[in-house]
C-alpha cells in the first residue's frame with residue numbers, strides 16, 4: 374500500500390470515531406511497527422480513573438491488563454487494527470502499520486545549524502561540519518541527519534522566478550553540492566522552511582510555493598525538511614492556534630512532497646501549539662517539535678510556570694513537565710521532539726540563551742549573577758541527554774562541531790549505552806510514573822525486555838531517593854535484576870527489591886535493569 378493510501382485509510386478510521394477533538398484515549402490511534410520487532414502501546418485514558426481494555430487484537434498481539442498495554446510481535450508486513458474500550462463504553466479504533474520501509478523507525482540523530490551558527494550557515498560551514506562529524510566519531514555514534522536551519526535564503530523575498538534561491542555568497546554553488554557532499558560521507562541532508570510567507574528569521578517561506586520548493590529540495594537531495602510555523606497568522610487563513618490552520622498548512626507541504634517524488638521526512642516545527650502528536654500522521658509526519666524552543670539552561674522563563682509552558686522559554690525543567698503529559702503519543706515512526714540538545718553549547722549559542730530564569734543580556738554577553746552565563750552544568754547536561762534518550766526524542770546537536778569538543782561532552786554525547794536507549798527498536802517514550810519530593814521517576818520498556826529507569830532530581834539541593842520495585846509495574850518484585858548505570862557506564866549491585874540513590878541537584882540516575 375502506498376503512503377498516501379495508508380494515510381487515507383487511517384484518516385477514515387479515525388474520523389469514523391470522531392476521534393481527534395475529544396478522544397477518550399490519551400495516546401495515538403495511528404501506530405507503526407516493523408515486522409518481527411516487538412511492538413508495544415501503553416494505553417492510557419484521557420480522563421484519569423477510566424478503565425481501558427484492548428479488544429479484537431490481531432494474531433501476535435496480546436492485552437496485558439496489569440500494565441495496561443498491548444504488546445507482541447507481528448511478522449507479516451501489512452495493515453492491522455484493534456479497538457480500545459475506554460470506561461467500558463467508548464470504542465477507539467487503533468490502526469497499526471507493520472512495514473519494513475517506514476520513514477523513521479528510530480529517532481533522528483544529527484546536527485542542526487540553528488543555535489550557534491545561525492545566519493553564518495554556508496556551504497563551507499556545512500562541509501566542515503560534515504567532515505568534523507565524521508572525523509570526530511560522531512557519525513559512528515549515530516549522528517547522521519545534518520540540517521541547515523533558518524537563514525540560508527537569498528533574502529526576505531524569493532527571486533521573481535519563484536525558485537527558492539539560497540544566499541549566493543554563502544552558497545555560491547547552490548544547494549545541490551551540499552547535499553551531494555553530505556551523501557558522499559554517508560550523511561543525510563536537511564533543509565528548513567516555514568509554512569507561511571516568511572520564516573521565523575524573516576526569510577522567504579514556502580506558503581503558496583510548496584510545489585516549487587519541494588521539487589527544488591528533491592533536486593538538491595534533501596532527506597528531511599524542518600518546517601516551521603512562524604508568521605502563519607499573516608497568511609490570512611485564521612489564527613495559528615487553530616488546529617485546522619495547522620493541519621491545512623502542513624498538509625499542503627505533505628502533498629507537495631508526495632508529488633515531488635522523493636521521500637523527504639516532514640519534520641513539523643509548530644512547537645506543540647495544536648497538539649501535533651494527535652494528528653501528525655494525517656500529514657504523513659513521523660516527527661514533530663513538541664515544545665517551544667529549548668534553551669541552554671535548567672529553568673526557562675517564566676521560571677515558576679510549569680502548568681502552561683508551551684510559549685515560554687523551555688529549560689530542561691520545563692521539558693520534563695511537558696513530556697510528562699504527552700509520552701503516550703510516541704512510538705515507532707511517530708516521535709515527539711523536545712528540540713535540539715543544548716549540551717555542548719556552554720552558553721555560547723546566540724539562539725539559546727534568551728528566556729532563561731535569571732539570565733539577561735548586558736549588551737555584549739549573556740550574564741547570570743554578575744558572571745558570563747555558561748549554560749547547562751554537567752549534571753544538567755547529563756539529565757538533558759538522559760531524558761531525550763528516554764523519550765525517544767530526536768538527538769540534534771547544535772554547537773559548533775568544528776571547534777574542539779570537551780572530552781566530557783564527547784563522552785556524554787557519544788555514550789553508546791545511552792544512545793541505545795534512544796534508538797531502541799520499540800520506539801517507546803519513557804512513561805512518567807511519579808514525582809515525590811521533587812524527584813521524578815520515569816520508566817521505559819526496551820525491545821529486549823529490559824527496563825530503563827530514570828530518576829531525576831528536580832530540586833536545587835541533592836536528593837537521597839529510595840527506589841523500590843513497588844514504585845512501578847515495569848519491575849517485578851522478588852526477581853533479581855542486573856543493574857547497569859548508563860551515565861557512568863558501570864555495573865551497580867544487583868537489585869532485588871530496593872536501592873538508595875544519591876542524586877545531585879538537577880541530576881539524573883539512568884539505570885538499565887536486565888533479568
Ligand code: GLA
Pocket residue numbers: 487522523572573574601642665666
Ligand atoms: C524557530 C524554531 C527554531 C529555529 C528558529 C529559526 O524559533 O523553533 O528551532 O528553527 O525558528 O529562526
